[in-house]
Amino acid sequence: xxxxxxxxxAVVEAEYRSPILHHSSLETHGNVVDYRGGEEATVYxxxxxxxxxxxxxxxELGLKESAVRAVVEHMxxxxxxxxxxxxxxxxxxxxSKQAKAPVHLMLTRKDEFLLAGNRSGSWQKFKAGxxxxxxxxxxxxxxxxxxxxGDGSQAGQPYxxxxxxxxxxxxxxxxxxxxxxxxxxxxxxQASFAIESLMDELAYKIGIDPVEFRKKNLxxxxxxxxxxxxxxxxxxxxxxxxxxxxxxxxxxxxxxxIGTWGGGGxxxxxxxxxxxxxxxxxxxxxxxxxxxxxxxYTRAIVAEELGLGMKDVAERIGDSxxxxxxxxxxxxxAASLAPSVKDAAVKARLAVAExxxxxxxxxxxxxxxxxxAAVSGGGKTLSWKQACAALPAAGVTxxxxxxxxLADRGVHGVCFAEVEVDVETGHxxxxxxxxxxxxxxxxxxxxxxxxxNGGMIQSLGMALWEGRVMDAKxxxxxxxxxxxxxxxxxxxxxxxxxxxxxxxxxxxVIGVGEPSIIPAVGAVVNAVYNACGVRVRELPIxxxxxxxxxxxxxxxx
Amino acid sequence: MKAFEWVSPASVEEAVGLLKSAxxxxxxxxxxxxxxxxxxxxxxxxxxxxRPVRVVNLKxxxxxxxxxxxGRKGLRVGALVTLAQVEEHAVIRRxxxxxxEAAHSVATQQIRNLGTVGGNLCQRPRCWYYRLEEAVxxxxxxxxxFAATGxxxxxxxLGGGPSWIVHPSDxxxxxxALGASxxxxxxxxxxxxxxxxxxxxxxxxxxxxxNVLQNDEIITEVSVPASPFAARSTYLxxxxxxxxDFALSSVAAAVELGADKRVRQARLVLGGVAPVPWxxxxxxxxxxxxxxxxxxxxxxxxxxxxxxxPLSKNAYKVPLTQTLVRRALxxxxxxxx
Ligand SMILES: Cc1cc2nc3c(=O)[nH]c(=O)nc-3n(C[C@H](O)[C@H](O)[C@H](O)COP(=O)(O)OP(=O)(O)OC[C@H]3O[C@@H](n4cnc5c(N)ncnc54)[C@H](O)[C@@H]3O)c2cc1C
Numbered sequence: 058x059x060x061x062x063x064x065x066x067a068v069v070e071a072e073y074r075s076p077i078l079h080h081s082s083l084e085t086h087g088n089v090v091d092y093r094g095g096e097e098a099t100v101y102x103x104x105x106x107x108x109x110x111x112x113x114x115x116x117e118l119g120l121k122e123s124a125v126r127a128v129v130e131h132m133x134x135x136x137x138x139x140x141x142x143x144x145x146x147x148x149x150x151x152x153s154k155q156a157k158a159p160v161h162l163m164l165t166r167k168d169e170f171l172l173a174g175n176r177s178g179s180w181q182k183f184k185a186g187x188x189x190x191x192x193x194x195x196x197x198x199x200x201x202x203x204x205x206x207g208d209g210s211q212a213g214q215p216y217x218x219x220x221x222x223x224x225x226x227x228x229x230x231x232x233x234x235x236x237x238x239x240x241x242x243x244x245x246x247q248a249s250f251a252i253e254s255l256m257d258e259l260a261y262k263i264g265i266d267p268v269e270f271r272k273k274n275l276x277x278x279x280x281x282x283x284x285x286x287x288x289x290x291x292x293x294x295x296x297x298x299x300x301x302x303x304x305x306x307x308x309x310x311x312x313x314x315i316g317t318w319g320g321g322g323x324x325x326x327x328x329x330x331x332x333x334x335x336x337x338x339x340x341x342x343x344x345x346x347x348x349x350x351x352x353x354y355t356r357a358i359v360a361e362e363l364g365l366g367m368k369d370v371a372e373r374i375g376d377s378x379x380x381x382x383x384x385x386x387x388x389x390x391a392a393s394l395a396p397s398v399k400d401a402a403v404k405a406r407l408a409v410a411e412x413x414x415x416x417x418x419x420x421x422x423x424x425x426x427x428x429x430a431a432v433s434g435g436g437k438t439l440s441w442k443q444a445c446a447a448l449p450a451a452g453v454t455x456x457x458x459x460x461x462x463l464a465d466r467g468v469h470g471v472c473f474a475e476v477e478v479d480v481e482t483g484h485x486x487x488x489x490x491x492x493x494x495x496x497x498x499x500x501x502x503x504x505x506x507x508x509x510n511g512g513m514i515q516s517l518g519m520a521l522w523e524g525r526v527m528d529a530k531x532x533x534x535x536x537x538x539x540x541x542x543x544x545x546x547x548x549x550x551x552x553x554x555x556x557x558x559x560x561x562x563x564x565x566v567i568g569v570g571e572p573s574i575i576p577a578v579g580a581v582v583n584a585v586y587n588a589c590g591v592r593v594r595e596l597p598i599x600x601x602x603x604x605x606x607x608x609x610x611x612x613x614x
Numbered sequence: 615m616k617a618f619e620w621v622s623p624a625s626v627e628e629a630v631g632l633l634k635s636a637x638x639x640x641x642x643x644x645x646x647x648x649x650x651x652x653x654x655x656x657x658x659x660x661x662x663x664x665r666p667v668r669v670v671n672l673k674x675x676x677x678x679x680x681x682x683x684x685g686r687k688g689l690r691v692g693a694l695v696t697l698a699q700v701e702e703h704a705v706i707r708r709x710x711x712x713x714x715e716a717a718h719s720v721a722t723q724q725i726r727n728l729g730t731v732g733g734n735l736c737q738r739p740r741c742w743y744y745r746l747e748e749a750v751x752x753x754x755x756x757x758x759x760f761a762a763t764g765x766x767x768x769x770x771x772l773g774g775g776p777s778w779i780v781h782p783s784d785x786x787x788x789x790x791a792l793g794a795s796x797x798x799x800x801x802x803x804x805x806x807x808x809x810x811x812x813x814x815x816x817x818x819x820x821x822x823x824x825n826v827l828q829n830d831e832i833i834t835e836v837s838v839p840a841s842p843f844a845a846r847s848t849y850l851x852x853x854x855x856x857x858x859d860f861a862l863s864s865v866a867a868a869v870e871l872g873a874d875k876r877v878r879q880a881r882l883v884l885g886g887v888a889p890v891p892w893x894x895x896x897x898x899x900x901x902x903x904x905x906x907x908x909x910x911x912x913x914x915x916x917x918x919x920x921x922x923x924p925l926s927k928n929a930y931k932v933p934l935t936q937t938l939v940r941r942a943l944x945x946x947x948x949x950x951x
Contacts (some may be wrong), residue, residue: 481937482852483930522855526742528764531749535742535765548859599854600862601767601930610931 061195061222065186072183073251074595076524077203079169080240081544084133086173087163088146088155090119092231098153099126102142103163105135105347106384111377116151129345129375130196137239138174139347140384159231170537174238177209179247183255185220191265191273193218198225202216202244207236210244216252216487217317231548233532239386241512242571245316245576246519250596253314253579258592261300267583268293268313280315283471283493287313290474290491290554301590306481309488312583313473316575320568321466322392324459327380330359330398330405333452336445338363340401341373344382344394349570351390353606355398355503362402363409365441389569392464395500395566401457408453410434416439451472465565469558470494470572472513474580475551478589480607483600485521485585487551489578495561496519496569502557505569509555512573518545520581524597616665626799626834629670634801634830636668642822645753645829648672650694650733653725658738661747663754669670672732678834685709689838693732697785698723700731710838711712712847712866712946716788719851722858732833735786735796735812739779739824739889740860741769752777753822766925768862771932773888776817778925780886781824782860786813787885788849790893791866794838800831803911809836813890821917843868843879850942851885852934861886863935867942877901877910877947881937882918887931894918897939906947911940 084103088110092098098118102110110127118125132139142150149162164173180201186194193215208229215223260270264610273280287293296311297303318371328342340359346352356372363370373379383393386530409432410422416427418435425434432444445452475488490513499505522543526535536542578596586592591606619636623629636646647670649655658664674677678771684705691700693729700706700717707714718736720726736862743749750756759777761769769778786809794809812825819826827833838844847868853859864885870878880901884892897917904910913937922932944951 177893224811482934484854486853526765528743528749528760530764533748533762535746540740541742542857543855546855548856600852600934601927602932604930 058195058197058222058224062184064188065194066189067259068186069255069262069592070183070184071255071256071258073181073254075179075250075519076596077205077234077237077248078240078482078519078523079465079525079542080136080138080174081542082134082138085164085166085169086139086143086145087161088142088149089159089161089575090146090149091159092150092153092371093157097124097126098119099128100146101128102146103132103139105132105139105345105386106131106141107343107345107375107377108381109384111145114150114374117142117147118154123174124594127377131375132347133347135347135381135385136241137386138244138549140386143487144172144328148560149276159239163568164353166539167537170534170542172235174240175205175235176240176243177204177207177211179203179211179251181214181247181251183214183251185255185259187259187263189263190579191263191270193220193259193274195222196220200225200227201230202227203230203232204237205232205234205236209237212244214248214252216248217280217315218252219276220258230376232393234527241515241574242318245318245571245575246516247577249314249316250578250582253576254582254592254594257312257583257586267338267401271313271315277469280471281494282560283469283495286556286558287471287473287491287493290556291475291489293473297587300587304557307477308588309475310584310586311473311475312580312585312587313471314576314579315581316470316572318388318468318470318572318575319466320388320390320392320468320571322396322464322566323383323458324461325381325383326397326459328394328397328401328457329380329450329454330401331454332363332405332409332445332448334445334448334450336442338365338370339373340370340398342378342382342394342398343374343377343379345375345385349385349390349508350501351394353504354391354395354500358395358398359402362399362406365430369430369441377452388571390501391568392466392566393459396460396463397457399457399463401455404455405453406455408455409448411443412448412453412567413439416447416489452583463565465497465563465567468495468567468572470576472516472576472580474577474584476581476584476588478585478603480589483603483607485600486602487517487549487581489552489554490580491556492573493556493558493578494569494572495558497561497565497567499557500566505557506555508569509573513553513555513577514545514550515574516577517549517581519596520578521545522597522599558603559573567597615659616662618666620621621668622671624674624772626675629672629675630799630801630830630832632668632670633832640829642829646670648832649913651696651728651731653729654733654737661745663738663747664744672832676926681706687842688840691836691838693730693833693835695731695736697726697729697731698804701726710792710844710847712849712868713785713792713838715865716784716849716901717796719849722782731785731836734783735836736825736827736947739781740782741779744779752834753779755822761936762823762925765927767927769925769928770888771922771924771928772884772892773815773890774923775817777889778822779816781813781888781890784851784861784885787864787866787883787891788847789838789892791835791840791868791881791883792844792847793841793881794831794836797835797837798827798831799834800828810893816889842870843881846870846946848942848946848947852938863887863931863938863951865935865938865942867939867946869943869946871947875905877906878902880943882914884935884941887935896920901943906943906949911943911951914943
């Protein structure tokens with residue numbers, strides 16, 4: 058390494074820190090456990106893994122796993138913190154067992170902050186060197202992950218970039234704080250924030266456009282096209298040419314950041330699509346919808362396949378008595394579930410077509426078409442009602458399993474942000490954010506854009522307001538509530554421009570939930586620097602840090 | 615929340631009688647408490663910071679929800695008037711614009727719909743340590759102000775010790791600037807207290823209280839005198855999070871300008887930086903006879919923060935408040951900062 062640094066024209070040494078963050082699901086963790094003695098129990102759970110509940114509950118209740126039913130019709134957010142029944146669920150089981158009555162136990166908001174998981178904090182120390190032409194030559198990283206009793210998580214540096222000489226070490230620091238859990242793209246926003254800050258510092262130090270500098274050190278062409286598109290969309294040429302330049306108290310600036318995520322699906326979902334004689338269609342699978350639109354696409358895929366409208370199909374989800382499904386983690390739900398739903402719908406369609414073939418002039422089942430609530434073949438058309446009337450009394454059911462060719466993994470993602478900094482108060486006003494994301498085949502563009510907007514909002518929170526504050530002597534969290542743990546609100550929202558990268562031609566489903574939160578933190582942090590000339594290396598970038606930064610700059614000048 | 619007796623008196627006399635007669639220790643946190651909008655009292659009860667044996671519901675008393683008068687006669691605002699009523703009141707907006715701005719700056723619309731003027735002035739501090747049940751700080755009978763050496767980003771830079779809370783009310787600095795008084799009723803009679811003398815520093819009186827009220831006393835009305843500066847009043851509040859936040863710092867300013875645009879009188883009170891609304895007479899005096907140019911604004915800003923003693927994490931409040939002083943004075947005086 059030492060020799061490599063000697064080759065460099067510019068070297069930056071810096072440490073970046075991000076605090077422990079909270080999932081902040083609006084619905085806290087909890088369950089209703091209904092066990093009144095006897096052989097069976099039902100658990101109504103707020104969970105992102107319907108099928109993680111029966112085993113956990115059965116263990117507490119002393120029942121067989123198959124005797125416990127989990128119901129998750131609706132749930133109010135998880136962001137990675139709601140797998141398994143948790144200590145709160147174990148207590149509810151014990152109480153229900155003793156009381157022989159249903160027990161409703163939800164955590165208070167304070168409990169939620171103290172014992173329901175968190176995103177691990179990070180301290181990342183770097184020494185990195187570049188040549189004058191912008192080539193990243195050497196990078197040394199020491200990454201501490203602060204996960205309390207847990208291990209925490211952090212993607213390894215230099216993250217998406219390549220350096221001819223790279224060394225990193227990653228260290229878990231254990232404290233008495235509650236254990237970290239998965240949180241929307243575990244470890245990635247922390248890693249992206251740090252490396253994107255560092256790349257920015259290097260670019261400014263050698264005087265290269267930060268976008269060009271990134272391109273120079275990224276081989277993957279997808280990043281190049283996404284950077285170009287984002288830059289165009291935000292108007293990158295309007296950025297502050299000198300960080301902190303301009304006159305008057307309000308200074309605008311722009312920055313960018315990049316991320317990557319895996320996603321991908323697995324053979325984990327069993328889906329039934331049943332068409333009844335009265336024309337009703339039910340798609341059933343035990344999966345849960347944690348606010349990502351699972352219900353909607355489950356229904357939509359079936360409706361599309363059968364040529365019906367959304368109102369003609371009903372989905373039944375969130376019940377462990379229905380077909381097995383995976384937990385919602387790692388943005389794998391859609392890529393595991395959607396292909397299975399599609400498979401079930403195709404099978405149901407063919408089963409219906411087979412029955413109708415005699416009525417449609419002997420048309421081959423696969424040539425019978427289903428459109429606009431009508432079924433056609435052999436020159437004849439039946440309305441959906443007429444067609445279904447020909448089905449057997451029990452209707453027909455398609456049993457779907459995962460089709461690997463309909464799912465894929467691996468995405469990029471680029472974000473640009475514009476902010477306005479009041480250099481006399483340190484206030485940061487987000488103006489505009491542009492997020493460009495490849496996601497394979499979009500299932501529902503509105504929902505995908507909504508995921509991207511949500512990711513940008515959560516990133517903004519991480520960049521500018523959120524963070525657990527502990528008292529070092531008392532060992533107590535000082536801001537365990539929504540009054541003091543400051544989530545961004547309506548007035549903090551900039552203009553959001555979520556852009557699905559349609560140049561991604563993969564005809565396969567890839568999750569979009571997690572990639573959406575990764576690149577924006579770096580974008581906002583770098584925009585603040587571009588606006589006011591103060592490099593804040595410790596999140597969140599609150600006004601006090603900007604003001605103190607400006608003051609020490611003035612003293613230095 | 616600790617169990618309590620709930621009473622709904624029909625008159626002020628009955629209310630203060632019920633406050634007095636409650637079986638209780640003399641400590642405010644255990645005594646009977648009056649309840650207005652409940653936006654603060656309930657949270658302090660849920661966190662066991664206040665454990666009243668009896669809660670006296672003031673909302674059952676008629677006649678405490680009136681706004682009367684105007685800029686010429688002076689203004690009288692009943693203790694139960696909500697913050698939303700204050701911010702929307704046409705006469706207040708015209709004759710006491712700073713007061714409407716201060717009310718508008720509080721919390722959220724929902725909280726302003728319920729929160730009252732009396733409750734706003736008597737709300738308890740937001741210091742992290744005070745609000746944390748587990749931290750038995752000096753304001754809760756402990757021996758230490760944990761903020762003094764701990765996480766003190768939001769704490770006092772002026773008037774601190776032995777507690778470094780800041781007063782949380784947004785109405786208070788503006789009302790002090792406008793020279794307001796509160797009418798107070800107690801079991802032993804009524805009194806009128808100049809608001810400037812109402813709030814107490816931690817080293818005056820009990821460190822566990824923020825004002826001079828006795829346990830059996832309630833505010834019935836706030837009265838704001840007619841003044842030559844009320845029409846040029848303004849309240850500037852700096853929030854870290856625009857959507858919902860207490861003041862990291864705020865400035866209530868009011869000026870009377872002569873025909874020559876020179877300042878005849880100025881009132882300047884800082885919020886969010888001291889345990890009480892922090893009036894700065896030196897800066898007010900300095901402004902007399904000056905035109906509000908950049909130099910005068912900067913001079914007033916410097917004097918306003920004279921004597922500030924930041925803790926380890928709140929030095930930023932000095933330049934921040936100086937900016938707000940300049941901007942507030944400029945706005946009140948109708949010039950650019
Ligand atoms: C999330 C949140 C954000 C907030 N943000 C702000 C803010 O930015 N700025 C701000 O100024 N305030 C803020 N507040 C506080 C809020 O403004 C006050 O809680 C509200 O104005 C209090 O009015 P209330 O009628 O609800 O008081 P209550 O909760 O009923 O009472 C508050 C206290 O005053 C006492 N009290 C009430 N009425 C009287 C009376 N007439 N005489 C004597 N004592 C009385 C009560 O016993 C209690 O101790 C916030 C509160 C919350 C919950």
